[in-house]
Amino acid sequence: MxxxxxxxxxxxxGCGVLASADGTVRGDPEHxxxxxxxxxxxxxxxxxxxxxGRLLHPEVDGKxxxxxxxxxxxxxxxxxxxxxxxPQGTALYxxxxxxxxxxxxxxxxAKGFLGTGNIDxxxxxxxxxxxxxxxxxxxxxxxxxxxxxxxxxxxxVLVGSNLAWCHPILFQRLQAARAxxxxxxxxxIDPRRTASCEGADLHLPIAPxxxxxxxxxxxxxxxxxxxxxxxxxxxxxxxxxxxxxGLDPALLxxxxxxxxxxxxxxxxxxQGANQSSAGTDKANAIINCHLLAGRIGQPGAGPFSITGQxxxxxxxxxxxxxxxxxxxLDWDRPGEATALRDYWxxxxxxxxxxxxxxxxxxxxxxxxxxxxxxxxxNPAISLPDAGRVRxxxxxxxxxxxxxxxxxxxxxxxxxxxxxxLGWGEKDGTVxxxxxxxxxxxxxRPAPGExxxxxxxxxxVAARLGWSGPFAWTGPAAIFREHAALTGLARPAxxxxxxxxxxxxxxxxxxxxxPVRWPVPRRGTEGGRLTPTARFTPTPYRxxxxxxxxxxxxxxxxxxxxxxxHTMTRTGPVPRLMAHSPEPTAAIHPADAPDLxxxxxxxxxxxxxxxxxxxxxxxxxxxxTVFVPMHWTARFAPAARINxxxxxxxxxxxxxxxxxxxxxxxxxxxxxxxxxxxxxxSLGTGLADWxxxxxxxxxxxxxxxxxxxxxxxxxxxxxxxxxxxxxxxxLLEDPATSLHRAALLREGRLLACLFLAPDPAALPPRGWxxxxxxxxxxxxxxxxxxxxxxxxxGSAPSPTIxxxxxxxxxxxxxxxxxxxxxxxLVGEAxxxxxxxxxxxxxxxxxxxxxxxxxxx
Ligand SMILES: Nc1nc2c(c(=O)[nH]1)N[C@H]1C(S)=C(S)[C@@H](COP(=O)(O)OP(=O)(O)OC[C@H]3O[C@@H](n4cnc5c(=O)[nH]c(N)nc54)[C@H](O)[C@@H]3O)O[C@H]1N2
Ligand SMILES: Nc1nc2c(c(=O)[nH]1)N[C@H]1C(S)=C(S)[C@@H](COP(=O)(O)OP(=O)(O)OC[C@H]3O[C@@H](n4cnc5c(=O)[nH]c(N)nc54)[C@H](O)[C@@H]3O)O[C@H]1N2
Ligand code: SF4
Ligand SMILES: [Mo]
Numbered sequence: 001m002x003x004x005x006x007x008x009x010x011x012x013x014g015c016g017v018l019a020s021a022d023g024t025v026r027g028d029p030e031h032x033x034x035x036x037x038x039x040x041x042x043x044x045x046x047x048x049x050x051x052x053g054r055l056l057h058p059e060v061d062g063k064x065x066x067x068x069x070x071x072x073x074x075x076x077x078x079x080x081x082x083x084x085x086x087p088q089g090t091a092l093y094x095x096x097x098x099x100x101x102x103x104x105x106x107x108x109x110a111k112g113f114l115g116t117g118n119i120d121x122x123x124x125x126x127x128x129x130x131x132x133x134x135x136x137x138x139x140x141x142x143x144x145x146x147x148x149x150x151x152x153x154x155x156x157v158l159v160g161s162n163l164a165w166c167h168p169i170l171f172q173r174l175q176a177a178r179a180x181x182x183x184x185x186x187x188x189i190d191p192r193r194t195a196s197c198e199g200a201d202l203h204l205p206i207a208p209x210x211x212x213x214x215x216x217x218x219x220x221x222x223x224x225x226x227x228x229x230x231x232x233x234x235x236x237x238x239x240x241x242x243x244x245x246g247l248d249p250a251l252l253x254x255x256x257x258x259x260x261x262x263x264x265x266x267x268x269x270x271q272g273a274n275q276s277s278a279g280t281d282k283a284n285a286i287i288n289c290h291l292l293a294g295r296i297g298q299p300g301a302g303p304f305s306i307t308g309q310x311x312x313x314x315x316x317x318x319x320x321x322x323x324x325x326x327x328x329l330d331w332d333r334p335g336e337a338t339a340l341r342d343y344w345x346x347x348x349x350x351x352x353x354x355x356x357x358x359x360x361x362x363x364x365x366x367x368x369x370x371x372x373x374x375x376x377x378n379p380a381i382s383l384p385d386a387g388r389v390r391x392x393x394x395x396x397x398x399x400x401x402x403x404x405x406x407x408x409x410x411x412x413x414x415x416x417x418x419x420x421l422g423w424g425e426k427d428g429t430v431x432x433x434x435x436x437x438x439x440x441x442x443x444r445p446a447p448g449e450x451x452x453x454x455x456x457x458x459x460v461a462a463r464l465g466w467s468g469p470f471a472w473t474g475p476a477a478i479f480r481e482h483a484a485l486t487g488l489a490r491p492a493x494x495x496x497x498x499x500x501x502x503x504x505x506x507x508x509x510x511x512x513x514p515v516r517w518p519v520p521r522r523g524t525e526g527g528r529l530t531p532t533a534r535f536t537p538t539p540y541r542x543x544x545x546x547x548x549x550x551x552x553x554x555x556x557x558x559x560x561x562x563x564x565h566t567m568t569r570t571g572p573v574p575r576l577m578a579h580s581p582e583p584t585a586a587i588h589p590a591d592a593p594d595l596x597x598x599x600x601x602x603x604x605x606x607x608x609x610x611x612x613x614x615x616x617x618x619x620x621x622x623x624t625v626f627v628p629m630h631w632t633a634r635f636a637p638a639a640r641i642n643x644x645x646x647x648x649x650x651x652x653x654x655x656x657x658x659x660x661x662x663x664x665x666x667x668x669x670x671x672x673x674x675x676x677x678x679x680x681s682l683g684t685g686l687a688d689w690x691x692x693x694x695x696x697x698x699x700x701x702x703x704x705x706x707x708x709x710x711x712x713x714x715x716x717x718x719x720x721x722x723x724x725x726x727x728x729x730l731l732e733d734p735a736t737s738l739h740r741a742a743l744l745r746e747g748r749l750l751a752c753l754f755l756a757p758d759p760a761a762l763p764p765r766g767w768x769x770x771x772x773x774x775x776x777x778x779x780x781x782x783x784x785x786x787x788x789x790x791x792x793g794s795a796p797s798p799t800i801x802x803x804x805x806x807x808x809x810x811x812x813x814x815x816x817x818x819x820x821x822x823x824l825v826g827e828a829x830x831x832x833x834x835x836x837x838x839x840x841x842x843x844x845x846x847x848x849x850x851x852x853x854x855x
């Protein structure tokens with residue numbers, strides 16, 4: 001059977017994928033975003049298809065139910081909430097991982113028929129500040145530029161973006177352009193020295209939250225250099241352009257000069273900008289500079305807000321945020337709400353904006369929300385002050401959750417669970433960061449009773465008495481309705497126009513190639529946009545909850561290369577876990593002189609706490625700590641960082657300040673540290689601190705630490721894995737409190753348990769894991785096992801290249817033997833020759849490892 005053309009379900013780059021029914025995937029050479037390439041997550045998509053833990057049947061009150069029963073229960077829950085609280089007591093919380101068609105249906109149900117603005121999306125945590133910034137500057141939420149502009153630019157500035165890890169294919173396109181045109185410059189503005197800084201011409205280690213001060217300084221500099229603009233608002237904006245950057249003056253001057261001197265400049269911004277209590281101002285401060293310098297809407301020039309999720313842009317197009325209507329229509333433009341009401345024939349259209357995510361969950365916690373439908377997102381983990389959010393979810397009388405997996409912290413709390421189609425099964429469209437609409441197509445049958453989200457929405461609408469407006473025959477019909485809506489006569493002109501697609505037949509929709517909006521009925525399609533713009537004053541404000549004596553460090557949170565959000569898809573894949581198996585907190589060594597590298601540390605904030613493995617990283621800005629957002633109750637309950645993250649929001653966008661929480665660090669005192677390697681998962685309740693790490697087919701690594709006496713823990717944990725006809729090989733050294741045990745049956749390793757008072761005394765896990773596939777381990781390996789060290793004395797070494805399973809030590813050894821370029825390392829070890837996502841890290845090893853002089 002021919003491959004199916006579809007789109008990657010991870011990041012907003014929106015790469016085209018060719019997938020076959022057996023789950024083999026490769027990059028689509030014809031897709032404009034990636035031209036055949038895929039990053040580490042995209043490459044491993046096939047391994048996420050047959051995941052254990054799929055939600056296969058509807059459930060009500062913890063019991064399997066038929067779809068009819070479950071949908072009746074949802075309708076009843078919403079009916080009751082409407083009766084008890086009115087429309088404002090109902091809500092939907094949706095996601096940029098829905099398809100445009102699902103998203104459109106959800107928004108229509110909430111705003112058109114339930115009559116509430118209470119539909120918000122996880123885009124509130126992600127893109128809301130960029131949306132608000134665009135609307136202030138351009139009057140509409142639009143991204144003027146194209147990916148190609150990053151290749152055409154002479155200067156690319158990354159603001160709060162770790163592009164190398166979060167948008168790897170776009171980063172590879174950028175690096176390829178730089179290799180072809182070495183004069184092209186890359187500047188990275190980030191408190192951390194990230195993988196994106198490898199090979200950059202300049203890294204500005206901005207103090208968290210100071211970006212507005214930096215771009216205000218740039219604006220003044222450009223004005224002083226003689227740049228002028230006719231766009232309104234310049235004088236007031238210049239007058240308000242204040243703030244100290246705190247940067248090294250020489251670094252700052254270099255940046256200011258480069259920007260002023262380079263007409264082709266792109267400033268790409270992401271969550272280091274958006275997730276801030278000054279997020280909207282950060283967006284506008286950046287746009288202001290591009291306006292003054294006249295660098296917008298031209299080849300190689302413009303501000304560029306990159307989207308996170310695969311369909312973050314689609315959600316904005318259908319207006320499924322509490323603050324927008326549909327099709328880029330607004331409540332605050334007279335006539336637009338009326339036009340939408342008529343189009344939908346929805347007499348009950350919401351009169352105004354609803355609750356934004358943080359406020360929505362606060363309202364739920366106060367008992368003001370009777371029915372809440374969560375779709376394709378995991379708020380119990382991903383919202384700030386997440387302990388409160390859990391309480392709110394528990395308190396909501398009718399909590400409905402639609403998901404593909406049963407293994408989500410939010411699903412645990414839901415009263416009604418609805419099984420949704422996942423990637424490879426669902427069918428519709430997504431829009432990427434450069435406004436390209438691509439099809440996601442099904443290439444696998446629906447598992448169990450999973451159904452599309454739009455269908456579940458339409459079914460509930462019908463049960464509430466609104467069958468006609470939701471009587472779609474499939475996603476094509478929804479897409480046509482959405483596209484036609486964008487062509488409505490609107491009082492104010494809009495760039496967003498899909499009216500040229502509103503008459504697609506089902507067959508044309510099925511075959512739709514990637515297309516960039518606008519697609520008007522008449523006139524030019526796609527291309528760069530040159531919006532009419534105005535300046536927006538952005539006076540500098542420090543973060544909402546500044547650090548102080550009690551909480552002296554700033555907690556930054558973000559992403560790892562191979563994990564996706566709350567790990568529901570990437571966590572179970574051993575190859576993806578290998579790159580960064582444990583939840584860590586990174587800190588500059590000088591900021592934690594009393595806490596050893598590799599020890600467990602407790603993060604405490606006024607909102608909560610978490611315990612993670614401490615890593616000393618000289619690339620961290622002083623006074624900051626970086627923690628990945630990913631870990632959940634399923635993998636490491638004590639490491640759920642959002643329990644500590646503050647819920648302050650940007651006053652304009654309502655986006656939470658996920659990149660700045662005042663914290664302090666304390667040691668997490670433990671009697672012992674250790675790990676248990678076993679052929680089945682023993683869960684996350686093994687010890688005071690546990691991280692569960694899928695390590696291979698039927699191989700599980702449990703990293704642990706505990707406060708009970710080590711000898712007791714040793715006996716207790718051994719009892720958990722004991723098996724008939726298997727025997728322990730033991731070594732206990734009471735003097736040093738070292739405990740080692742290996743469980744063997746006929747020479748085959750079944751489990752390994754190691755405990756020690758100091759984590760540094762434990763042997764490398766990778767070496768032990770590599771013994772499990774052996775049919776029987778030899779006497780040398782057995783001796784080494786009990787000695788607690790591999791025979792060759794090799795130290796633990798992280799996997800850098802997951803495509804070919806190459807460890808850092810192997811790469812360093814090849815460098816030491818003279819491989820002094822990425823290409824030579826690739827030839828010697830194959831590292832970096834697969835998806836290429838690890839190349840920045842290989843480059844960092846190349847920069848660090850002394851290369852021998854040629855003989
Ligand atoms: N591997 C992977 N890729 C992903 C995702 C994923 O989960 N995993 N998620 C996708 C999604 S939804 C999103 S939104 C994107 C996010 O993509 P990014 O925004 O690139 O990722 P983050 O790691 O959240 O944050 C980026 C950087 O902001 C920096 N930062 C923190 N505070 C500040 C500040 O005050 N100023 C500046 N200038 N920088 C600051 C952090 O140190 C961090 O390196 O990634 C997408 N791609
Ligand atoms: N501290 C901190 N917190 C953060 C961030 C941060 O940087 N720091 N980043 C924030 C950002 S930018 C984002 S985008 C959020 C992401 O956070 P979430 O949206 O909560 O995270 P995901 O793990 O992506 O959850 C998506 C869920 O949807 C399910 N799913 C996938 N496709 C479908 C579908 O088609 N239908 C249905 N019904 N379900 C589906 C998946 O199985 C998964 O359970 O996290 C935010 N939280
Ligand atoms: S860059 Fe990677 S995660 Fe993003 S769309 Fe492309 S393959 Fe998927
Ligand atoms: Mo995001």
